[in-house]
Amino acid sequence: MSALMNDQNELGRGYESALREILLDVDQTSVMHWQRSYSSLDSYLASVRDNRARWSEVLAVPSSWQSDEEMEILPQDGPDEKIRVRMRPGLIVDAYFRPPAAPVPPPFPLVLFLHGIGGSAEMVMGRSDTVPPSYHGIGRHLAQEGFSVLAPTLLNTFSSRNRIHRMALLLASSVWGLEVKAIRVLLDQAIRRLPIDPERIAVWGHSMGGAYTLYTLPLEERCKAGVISAWFNRRPAKMVVQDPHYSCFLFTEEEHAFLPSLLTGFSDSDLVSLICPRPLLIQTGEQDSISWPPLVEQEFRQAQLHYQKLGLEEKIRWDRHDGGHEINVSSGVKFLKKWM
Template identity: 40%
Template sequence: MVKKLCKHRWYLFFFALLLSTLKVEGQNNNFVSPEVETARTDGYEKQLENYLRHYLVEEYEERAEKAWNRDYSSPDALKRSVEPNRRRWEKVLSPPKLVKSGTIKRKPYPLREIQAEWLELPLGMLSAEAILAFPDGASEQKKVPIIIVQHGIGSTPESPFSPGPYHEYAKGLLNAGFAVLLPLNLRSIERRNNVERFARLAGTSLPGIELARLQHLLDIVLADSRIEPDKVGMWGVSLGGMATMFWMPLESRIKVGVVSAWFNERRNKMVVPDERYSSFSPREEHAFFTGWLSEFSDYDIVSLIAPRPLMIQHGKKDGIAHWPQVVEEYDKSIVHYQKLKMPERIELNLHEGGHEAIVDEGVRFMNTWLKENDL
């Protein structure tokens, strides 16, 4: 009986000690009041924020000047001189090494009057999926250029055939004689946030994964006898514009780009909150990539695309940016082409609208560089 009581008291003693420890932990040992502790932690957070913001914004120009050593003596010289930056950009996206694990599956996928196909290419545990459609008359005897048409975060591969902000621009491209490839990428902020967390843990990124999927699709699609494989363009809207900017530096088969509703003064957009434009933080954590602003503001990324033709589309009513800052970033971007004596290869389509594609201008640009001129 005595032994049982002693054992019981020991249990009570250890339980009381545990409660006491938890209570002390929660009260910070009663050495500091909650008000003082909160003020101290708020201050430390502000120090960290100011330190990182200073690095990302104020120190950017000096850091980038050391990181880039561009040679504008010829287009090939520029490409060679930025190759170290291109490799570092590849590390930002870190696309995984995916392997084709089966043959591509095709099935009819009519979109009202448009006779399209749904493609699915197995890549191990993943697959690459897309809509593929050809203009009337495309054949082995009448090959056509192809445009990668990339949808935004709130839409689907079908959306560029629809009205609204896309203004049926995929249909406009078909009518102009282009084939269109519309990859399926992950939709919605919440889903991209979720997957991007896992991707970072795995040392990759969601844009990197989606680039690898596209590249495998291109391997198959560009072998189609109806397509001119050396005449490939890409036109993305919103997050699809991000894909165009992100992927062109790493995929040389894309010869011409149109970026709608994405191009920005990147440091301000990502780091400096402002009532004149929306911010990704804190809701859209999927949009923050390790090392992005080490040396890759948008005008620097453009130098990884040059001398390939590039059109930037931005609406003055588009809340993603304060449009005068977009103009300033574009003015820095055009310098790359001016120094190559090719200023006609880059355009800013600054319009009075909002977050949308401007079809006629984009189609004209693709016609100019994929049909009328040799690149």
């Protein structure tokens, strides 16, 4: 029995070593899948068009998925309105909408704020927070600075996300594809029904919400700027390399993090190349256990290169702040005020 177990262990290690070697060869993967041209902005956008279409396929919903897409606005006590969007029979996505607290005439600039694991739309709006704090009442701060805020409810536990992810995989989809679809439908309805300016929409996400920001912006060109907090990473290492400096998904229960085809040419910096030339701020906390700043810096330099080659370096910034797994309110608000 022990000899059989040794054979099995050796076989498993062999597969793991082979796959890790391929996953970490990001330069070869990029050469295989990208042919970017930087001669002009139009040429650049044309050169990544097929990659954008391929990313859309990665985030596909089941082919038989049909949406009702009906929206209801429910007044609440206080400054917020509750939004309910019926995606299809039996599936309702809720969100909160807050208009600016500052005296701003409509239509309002909008920040679509996406919460993370353990977070909620209520936390975004400042009704509560994680321990230690992650959101710092960001919805309130944005409203005070003249922005309207739309915060949807996303699946926020490992177990719920893993369960939906497993079911979606059977239909060549994923929990990510389903929720990106929900985010985009919510945005469709918000533009039609709420007093927001469709030309001044930004998306900001924390942790898992930062992933949704990174995943949605390449497809949702109505969003003119983005802020990614506590997510951006050297993705192959984050997924499969155990290291004392950061947590690795391969050694956690987060099955949902493994989006099929993600590392077939869609590293974090590759996805940023589909966000370019729109303004993008990346926030990393020095004390955040999900990442290690030296690795994040490597990935950021790769992302920054696309903007530099187009003469647009001022549109991408990295905020390496002193905090932990949290947003940095001041740098994020300042960035959005500059570009919105």
